[in-house]
Amino acid sequence: MTAAHVGAEARAGWAMTAPALTAIGLFFALPALASLVLSFTDFDIYALANLNNLRFIGLENYERLIGNPLFWQAMGNTMWFVVFGVPLVVAASLGAALLVNARTLKWRGVWRVALFAPFVTTLVATAVVWNYLLHTRYGLINYALGGLGIAPVDWLGNPSTALPAILLFVAWKSFGYNMIIFLAALQAVSRDLEDAARVDGAGAWMRFRHVTLPAIAPTVLLVAILTVAGMFQLFAEPYVMTQGGPARSTVTVLYFMFEEGFKWWNLGSGAAVAFILFLCILAVTLVQLKVAKKVGAI
């Protein structure tokens, strides 16, 4: 391969990717950069009317956010979703995938569809149904608890139970997607290894721990990263179910950003929230990659 040839090939490569790169530049990189700049200004409704009312305020948006208890409450709620939600969703989807992948299972296609259905059903419709399920006095969930002699719980009305209730809904809604990813990975696990382990006398847990898990470790990492990003970006569920209440106990970071930006038109402050969120997701993902490298998943 001569140098000229490499040059021509590189040029061709650039030419081929130019349209896509232009689109990414115009519709992703440029807006992201613009919103970084925006986060150093106090762009608000007054600036919207007249740009003379725009001030460059450096890091003041960030300072104000750090001093704003509502922001920390939103941050805390989001962290709660990440810490409890990610393991829950990953475990639920892996469990479901293992069940659907079991050799003894009949009607595998039906089960796969049934478990995947919540993910593709309209969020608003499912949220309304869950609102009914969770209803204090007429809800099926409290009815079942009543059968066990437990007093009715005001799921969405009590600040301490609203988050778990929404998490339950989120987990139910989203595990199907991860389940499909796991299912694809599980079907690539060699049955021979599994059989060899069985012949050597390994129990179900031993086989899962030493045969299945190492084989699907990269997929677990991928699902974990996707779920973390998803949990950080929770917005629609609390928006539909509780509008951030009760006592703002279900306001997530993204919900907070939406309110700052589009309800109150403090776009500068909203952009600052977006960047903090970006840094959070980046940090958590880097930690996950480090851990994965250590345990040899990738």
Next chain:
Amino acid sequence: MSLSRREWMTAAAGVPLMLSACGRGRGDGNAIDMWAMGAEAEKLPDLLAGLARTGQPAVRVQPLPWSAAHEKLLTSFAGNSLPDVGQIGNSWLSELAAIGAILPVPAAMTSLVDGQFEGVVDTNRIGNRLMGLPWYVDTRLQFYRKDLFADAGYNAPPERWDAWKAALHKVKRTKRDGYAVLIPINEYEHLTTMALSAGATLLNSEGTRGAFNSPAFREALSFYKSLYAEGLAPIAGAAQISNVWNEFARGYFAIYPSGPWTIGDMKTRLPADLQDSWATAPFPGPDGPGRSTPGGSSLVVFSRAKDPAAAWLLVGQLLAPATQARLQVLTGSLPPTRSVWASAKLLDDPITDAFARQLDRTTALPKVPEWERIVTEMQTVAELFVRGRTSIDEAVRDMDRRADRLLEKRRWMISRDRAA
């Protein structure tokens, strides 16, 4: 591998496609675009069909849901796509005036507000200029169960806070379960009404700092909390009361503070045997009848209207007494002009007469664009106070602190304009 000219051309052809801007297309160039919300939007075509508009441009009505209307207006202002005429919740006027989205009412049309409720007209005056014209009015008062009050020995809810609360206790005692009044803890309107009744101003006279740490507001806030603390109101948000009508019919609460939009719901959703058992009454106050907030919608003409004269003409036609009366029949909304109340027999009906009496006792809320945000924060703190997480001193100081932070930009702009 080397690239032929044609391959280069193809690769480059994609770029301008993505750079091409979108134009702003509108169909009939002369038609007046009008945005409206709720029941008014639904009935506007009927209303417009009855107007003598020969030779006038057609009117295109775009209905918006109330819940998204405010965001939509601001987004459209940013995107330069506001219509010609619009229905605006009157609490949004100061904001739209501040950003220059609406035109002041022409001098020739200001006489339209003669004979209207002063409190409502006042909400349309921003900085001593009339910026909108009231289209229909509303205010909150109390809907109550006559039968439950009668069982407790009352003809109507008393007008003074202490007597009113004593009556609620009696009502609660005569029932088997439930409460006496429904005050959803996520709605700021209820505490605001009590504060106005106590004579609180909420912000200082310039609207640059919070005035929550005042004796009047503290009195209102203590009273507000006592209703929950004494078990008269459930500590619940609006979302937890799944069906207000069922609960009101069951007597789960005997007082439901709300506005005129509830009259129709009461008539259609309460069972037939309860139709004679509900009534309306003005709010109580610390030492006599209380005050409420002047609500309703105004008609405005946006500053980028294609033909402001034609737009104002349409507004004038919609506000003609006969048209006001027809809108009242179509939607049940309350007309802004008093003479229409008399001709539409609204004063003879005790249900609507109570609204007229309450509309005479209204106080406009602070007219600053930040108000809705301030009052939302106020409610956030009030909810924590009701749930016992803060003391009253901490609560009012926290409200002031939050209000001051939100008004910082306004203070900066005012001081800059003074210096200029």
